[in-house]
Amino acid sequence: MKINRRVENVWHLIFIITILIMILPVIYAIGMSFKPLHDAYNNVLNIIPIHATLENYITLFDTLPIFRITWNTFIVATVATIFKLITAFLAAYAFVYFSFKGKEILYFLLIGTIFIPFTVTMIPNYLIISNLGMLDNVWGVILPQLADAVGIFLIRQSMKNIPLSLIEVARLDNMSHGRIMKDIVLPLVRPAITSVGIWFFISTWNEFVWPVLILKTTENFTLPLALQMFISSEGGTNFTVAMAVSVITMIIPLILYLSFQKYIIGTFTSSGIK
Amino acid sequence: MKEIKFENVRKVYGDTEVVKDLNFTVREGERLILLGPSGCGKSTILRMIAGLEEITSGNLYMNGQRVNDTPSGKRNVSMVFQNYALYPHMTVKQNIMYALKVKKIEKKEIERRFDFVLEMLQLRGYENRLPKQLSGGQRQRVALARATVNRSDFFLLDEPLSNLDAQLRVSARKELMKIHEMFGQTIVYVTHDQIEATTFADRIVLMYNGELQMIDTPDNVYHRPANVFTAKFIGSPPTNILNIEYDHGAVRIGSQSFLLNEIWKDYVNQTGTNKLLFGIRPEHIELSPVSAQKGVRGQVKYIENQGNNYGVYINVEGQEIIAMSESKNWTDGQDVYVCPVMEKIHFFDKDTERNIGYPQGLEMKDGITYSNERKVNV
Amino acid sequence: MKEIKFENVRKVYGDTEVVKDLNFTVREGERLILLGPSGCGKSTILRMIAGLEEITSGNLYMNGQRVNDTPSGKRNVSMVFQNYALYPHMTVKQNIMYALKVKKIEKKEIERRFDFVLEMLQLRGYENRLPKQLSGGQRQRVALARATVNRSDFFLLDEPLSNLDAQLRVSARKELMKIHEMFGQTIVYVTHDQIEATTFADRIVLMYNGELQMIDTPDNVYHRPANVFTAKFIGSPPTNILNIEYDHGAVRIGSQSFLLNEIWKDYVNQTGTNKLLFGIRPEHIELSPVSAQKGVRGQVKYIENQGNNYGVYINVEGQEIIAMSESKNWTDGQDVYVCPVMEKIHFFDKDTERNIGYPQGLEMKDGITYSNERKVNV
Amino acid sequence: MSSLTAAKGKLHINRENAFGYLLLIPSIIIFAVFTFWPFIYTIYLSFFEWNMISPTKEFVGLKNYTEVLSDPKTYRILGNTFLYIILLLIINCVIPYIFAFVIDLVLRKYKNFYKGALFLPAFISLVVGSILFTWILNPVSGPVAILFNWFGLEIPNWTKAEGWIIVVLSLITSWKVFGYNFILLYASINGISREIIEAARMDNVSLVRIFFQIILPMSSATGIYVFIITIVQSLQYVFTPVKVISQGGPDYASSNLIYHAYHEAFVVYRTGHSAAISIVTMALFLLLLFLEFRYVERGVYYEN
Amino acid sequence: AGNESNEDGKTVIEYWHVNAETQGGQTVTELVEEFNAQSDTVEVVAKYNPDMYKGLMQNMQAEAAAGNSPAVVQIGWAFMDYFSGNFEYTPPQNVIDEHFPDDATFLEDHFLPNVMDLAKNSDGEQVGVPYSLSTPVLYINKDILREAGLDTDGPQTWEEVKEFSEVIKEETGNYGLYFQEPADNWATQALLESNGASFIKDGQAAFASEEGIEAYQFLTDMIVEDETALHIGWDQGVQSFIDGSVAMAYTTIAQRSNIQDNAQFDVAAVESPAWEGKEVKLPAGGAMLAITAQEEEEQKAAWEFMSYLYSVEAMAEWTKGTGYVPPRHDVSEAENGLNTYLEENEMMTPAINQMDGVVPWASFPGNAGLQAEQMLLDLREQLLEGSISPEEGLKTTQDEINALLP
Ligand SMILES: Nc1ncnc2c1ncn2[C@@H]1O[C@H](COP(=O)(O)OP(=O)(O)OP(=O)(O)O)[C@@H](O)[C@H]1O
Ligand SMILES: Nc1ncnc2c1ncn2[C@@H]1O[C@H](COP(=O)(O)OP(=O)(O)OP(=O)(O)O)[C@@H](O)[C@H]1O
Ligand SMILES: [Mg+2]
Ligand SMILES: [Mg+2]
Secondary structure (H helix, E strand, O other), rough: OOOOOOHHHHHHHHHHHHHHHHHHHHHHHHHOOOOOOOHOOOOOOOOOOOOOOOOOHHHHHHHOOHHHHOOOOOOOHHHHHHHHHHHHHHHHHHHHOOOOOHHHHHHHHHHHHHHHHHHHHHHHHHHHHHHOOOOOOOOHHHHHHOOOOHHHHHHHHHHHHOOOOHHHHHHHHHOOHHHHHHHHHHOHHHHHHHHHHHHHHHHHHOHHHHHHOOOOOHHHHHHHHHHOOOOOOOOOOOOOHHHHHHHHHHHHHHHHHHHHHHHHHHHHHHOOOO | OOEEEEEOOOOOOOOEEEEEEEEEEOOOOEEEEEOOOOOOHHHHHHHHOOOOOOOEEEEEEEEEEEEEOHHHHOOOOOEOOOOOOHHHOOOOOHHHHHHHHHHOOOOOHHHHHHHHHHHOOOOOOOOOHHHHHHHHHHHHHHHHHHHOOOOOOOEEEEEEOOOOHHHHHHHHHHHHHHHHHOOEEEEEEEEOOHHHHHHHOOOOEEEEEOOOEEEHHHHHHHHOOEHHHHHHHHOOOOOEEOOOOOHHHHHHHHOOOEEEEEHHHHHHHOOOOOOEEEEEEEHEEEEEOOOOOOEEEEEEEEEEEOOEEOOOOEEEEEEEEEEEOOOOOOOOEEEEEEEEEEEHEEEEOOOOOEEEEOOOOOOOOOOOOOOOOOOOOO | OOOOEEEEEEEEEEEEEOOOOOEEEEEEOOEEEEEEEOOOOOHHHHHHHHHHOOEEEEEEEEOOOOOOOOOOOOOEEEEEEEOOOOOOOOHHHHHHHHHHOOOOOOOOHHHHHHHHHHOOOOOOOOOOOOOOOOHHHHHHHHHHHHHHOOOOOEEEEEEEEOOOOOHHHHHHHHHHHHHHHHHOEEEEOOOOOOHHHHOOEEEEEEEEEEEEEEEOHHHHHHHOOOOOHHHHHHOOOHHHHHHHHEEEEEEOOEEEEEEEEEEHHHHHHOOOOOEEEEEEEEEHHEOOOOOOOOEEEEEEEEEEEEOOOOOEEEOOOOEEEEEEEEOOOOOOOOOOOEEOOOHOOEEEEHHHHHOOOOOOOOOOOOOOOOOOOOOOOO | OOHHHHHHHHHOOHHHHHHHHHHHHHHHHHHHHHHHHHHHHHHHHHHEOOOOOOOEEEEEEOOHHHHHOOHHHHHHHHHHHHHHHHHHHHHHHHHHHHHHHHHHHHHOOOOHHHHHHHHHHHHOOOOHHHHHHHHHOOOOOOOHHHHHHHHOOOOHHHHOOOOHHHHHHHHHHHHHHHHHHHHHHHHHHOOHHEEEHHEEEHOOOOHHHHHHHHHHHOOHHHHHHHHHHHHHHHHOOOOHHHHHHHHHOOOOOOOOOOHHHHHHHHOOOOOOHHHHHHHHHHHHHHHHHHHHHHHHHHHHOOOO | OOEOOOOOOOOEEEEEOOOOOHHHHHHHHHHHHHHHOOOOOOEEEEEEOOOOHHHHHHHHHHHOOOOOOOHHHHHEHHHHHHHHOOOOOEOOHHHHHOOOOOHHHHHHEEEOOOHHHHEEEEOEEEOOEEEEEOOEEEEEEHHHHOOOOOOOOOEHHHHHHHHHHHHHHHOOEEEEEEEOOOOOOOOHHHHHHHOOOOOOOOOOEEOOOHHHHHHHHHHHHHHHHOOEEEEEOOHHHHHHHHHHOOEEEEEEEEHHHHHHHOOOOOOEOOOOEEEEEEEEHHHHEEEEEEEOOOHHHHHHHHHHHHHHOOOOHHHHHHHHHHHOOOOEEOOOOOOOOOOOHHHHHHHHHHHHHHHHHHHOOOOOOOOOOOHHHHHHHHHHHHHHHHHHHHHHHHHHHHHHHHHHHO
């Protein structure tokens, strides 16, 4: 497919500008995490620190068990993501390939929960977690977050685009549902799974309203809570250390993304359903 | 008892009835061909057998048991889909082997079957391609291969060779027949290729508009068409159906007429009807540039090259007749005499369009006597 | 100058070369048929003309201009895709009208063309269906209809009728020819149906494995095959190619032999080669139960019903020969004499598999003299 | 949703419906415990006046609702909410749609780079983003303000300016979620059969038309998804920047319904009032969702 | 937290605080560690609550809803009434009397009565013990003042602040003043009450007095009319002061170390300005410690911990780490206390000096108190936007608040 060059160049320009706008803040944040705080205040325009220092990171590592915290965050994000993907996949499969009484109502109810503000469920959920004895515990952080219909929604959309005849062939060969799920549906909805998975991972990774309620001891903190420890309205926020935490917070997902980028982008571009 | 029986089966989509009150039986181990114009319901029938389409009403029996509600996986059916339905994320090899692997068939046996089918469909070299990297015909062959390795009791094929070249089609067909001889599956096969139908079929089912028109052997379908539709549908170019007036042995076309032989004359007279249609296949017409006794005169309209034959389109008293000729030596507008071969003519009732049957002892050029009953459903 | 010219065109996918050094010209207003075994590169050629596939090397000219880099939208091309590529979210009507609406063609004109094509392809009643609610053949017709209404200068058709029944195929073909006569598009048409090819084509291009084998008129392709591949590929059952020993007018098959007529004898002798293959089409063999002068003896292996003809498979000294017979009266194992019609035989060089040509003045049964040069590329 | 019923008979698995329920059990349990029960509890609370801890709850009937519905603030915030939704729909649904289309079908080079780069900010938490942008966009001392100053321009005092605050908070939210929506839409567009697009290209259909008449309908399943999560994002995601940067101010000019419910519940501890706001919000969006199901879903193209 | 003990048999209690790492978080950790090391009976677990006292209150809500509570909590002054009205607590003196007869006079001995009064609710009950105290001071950028030709000792009165600002704007183009705008009315209260207004009188809102209106008018004029004062969020305002865009910042002493460490100009802090001829009245910022432990064992442990926190050494540490003013009157001078520290950190001095003028942070009584507080915030936004006149705004808001209050 061939397109007018001039049009193409205009678009390249638009993309470059957009990307600059999107990426510069990130670079700025990274730069800031290597500045002494007064430098940050007084040399605002320097994206790259003049007096680069590791001070902020040292402060961070001195005050917090940052490896432990990173590990906690990783566990929470990974476990929640995997659980959510599994339940969502199963539910989507049921919604697409079965028909049973009340299916549409149930679907509507589940999808409706996307619009329930978390404020509505916060206190009752706190009670539940407390009764389950899961305060200050990763499970307390994970469990309520599993109730997220976004996955069901997207995976279902994606499943509905699989030509039915593929499932028919498999049914004809007397494949069990388990097999069909694993060998046919799963590979074909991989783009959806990947994108929802990334979404889940990033959002649990960065979640802070809920863990703030549940987690109490520093050893159990997740990274966003660590970030909160450097933000104070009254004493002034320590922006540079906060940026150091931010850098650490984004580094793991980023490394994960970069190492799987080929796979992820590949997934998106080679779904090949049609 | 690997037979399939349709009993008053209907299929309705929304408010279109695409299969109407279907009754017939596919016999155990039979190779049955489904023929019919595009959209007549052939794929729907296969899909009902496979259990992929709900049966609106009526009963479907397989192995003597009512299977209307049996899930497709339990029917022991393999199918080649008209649109292939290949797994896009699996290579050719994976596509073909998948079901076998799931069925836990021995590895060696899987390899054996795979090798066999790969050879049979000339797919060697493409084992590791994804479907999207294949040509149309190659995809079709993979679909066929995938269904073939299965060795199910029932084997359904929906135009499995339509995108293949003639050579490959012939060889694939032969291989399918060999496999059938070995395993004796009950085969239902949809095709638009009449050569394929006649060479492959034990019996042919002819459908039109969701209704069964005829079910019989290829010979009978060709030589003893049950009705005008069958006569016109089978054979290409189609049987010429002419409006005639019949009068005591004389067949009048417009202002001309020719005489039937005695045996026909007696038979037609005895049926008592004279509102008849006359049928003759293009290949059963002898053309002659000079006046012929048992023929009528017409003018050549145009000539169509058909490879080793020529189709000659002739205007006879305002009706178009096509005749096959080995010779190209006809010129447009030329007068020509059209002589139907008496042993190969057909008469149909003008109202019902049903075949009125054939006289006893009508001797065929090829020396075989066809059944002379009027057959529709069996 | 609506012509298309391939100049050393190659197409490579990864490391498979699917089109090799292609050189030929599609003349303005010509109906060119692309023939070849499945996977030989036909669709790829169409897609290159349409601008959907990049050309790896070489030049493609349309209207005398190099179009390698011209976007497909600017080439004034319509195409029927092998897998239809219908817009799944549009009804039949929307699918067909879409391009016309985009081109801002007058509403009345759109309706006119739509009506015409609907009639031509017998799609009336399906206007408001979505593609997924259609049968395979109906979808194909919609694809054809969509391309047909366009009236572009170049019209590419990739097996446009493969899923239709014989009747519909014949009528659609005729209508296409009418349209072609009216608008004179340059048509490139892929098919596996040789009857279609011969009835439709001005010229036929024969491809094998990405290489052009022959380009010529249907008659020449049939009667004057450029090489063994062409001879075997065209016609069904294929041309019999026999290993022979040639010795001064005598063609020896195993221990038997027959004599050529004088005209052939002189010609072959004069070419000076005697490492030859002998070719004869099944339909150019006369079978006789009794000893014949110009024939060899063989045994009937089996008989295949081909509708109005029978294919007789004969073993002659270990080589298989197929002959067409109108009669079914052959029994397996029976002795039979195989007599090639002298005017229709072919000789090929054993090494190059090229046709060695034909003697001057070889009189054909149909009275036409074919060009006797050896043609490959034009 | 005729497509569903169509799928039903075809697979002939009606008798295995029990299995369907089985697949849903994990989801049903989780949702029942962590969403439905809390939700019902909240409905219950919306009829009481309570501050979340006092041992007595006073039953007030519909008072909370009448208060919410008669409070002009509610309508102001509702207006903001829709403004957020519209802004985010434009920035995070329309633009990524176009971008995805252009990258997939118009551009030939650097596609992968663009994809990766646009996706990058998606990894950063909104809290970080909020702090970062408070700094970067400081209207007096931030780098952007200083750069603008060089050119004699002044950036608006956005944290305190009605209108601007919503725009900037939306932009900050977009900065994070843009890439994700983009990748989703890209995947969907990329999944559309090339031949169908080719068929249109060949008829010289313009890119704009291809976008609207082919890409849009055929990627609509994902489109709808992005549409809905964008609405959710404009409710739930905006919460973080609002909380970190503006606390809904100035004078509720940046509050949305969810932040407001939070504010009522956790800042001024009017639990019943907050519950009523949440319920009204829910009702409103369920209505939208219902309309979506009734009218939009119908137009969504699914393969089966 | 229940009645928990660890494997050593120590009683484990939770201490909830709001101290981010930038504001004494480290000190909390150190103090708790030291305490745990020296105590044989008690082990304290500290929990940080983000989002200051409001955040802590939210977490308390959730915890209370689940039937739990920590043992010792920091309660921001603004939340005192709400806290005492809604949560279970034990006045510290009760615990002392019951379990620690030796400490019976500890509070009397070490705290000024006006300081102890800060922790009394509107019913006069002693809810907790003041722990962190802060007052607003005026930070000045001497370089700018010098450049503008102004007295580098800074303004003494609000009237001077206005004049200074005008000159600064004129001479340097910089903003004159940043008046802190957090999510509370603390600084506003200082401004209004110093002018003779009262936020609350007899349990009723009373800020819309002539003096109150005048004071607010003063602030809005500077922002809206003169445009010499900056109207912006708190963090951003402090950022702008530190980078030299604003000459003066009126904000809490708690920001001292942030400003002192990062400002690269000649910076100083001066006492909160007075209104001409009037007495300065400054609400106390910061927090008290309250005992919310339910079990006796824990209450005992709670006081044991508190008495440690209130020791001279711990107080000194606390002040150094947080920049708050110590509530114990005897810490500043003590050798083991802050003596040398204060000499090194002159900027602390004005805050300590103005402790006499400290008044309680106005906290509206009853359940609607927080709502009232919120209405004042809403009003501030409207006033500083200039969308309403102080006269009208203050009056209507006052009426609305009084309609809510019991
Ligand atoms: N993406 C691809 N990667 C590698 N090989 C390909 C790809 N697409 C097509 N091919 C190969 O190119 C060859 C030519 O394909 P093409 O579709 O042109 O064949 P065709 O002549 O149209 O065949 P058919 O009659 O089966 O449709 C085939 O052998 C096919 O396997
Ligand atoms: N979902 C549907 N809704 C309505 N009609 C349908 C649907 N699916 C198929 N049909 C109609 O049912 C009829 C039979 O379809 P079927 O696919 O069985 O035809 P077919 O004989 O296989 O035709 P072909 O040779 O063209 O493949 C067709 O006329 C078709 O239009
Ligand atoms: Mg079909
Ligand atoms: Mg092809």
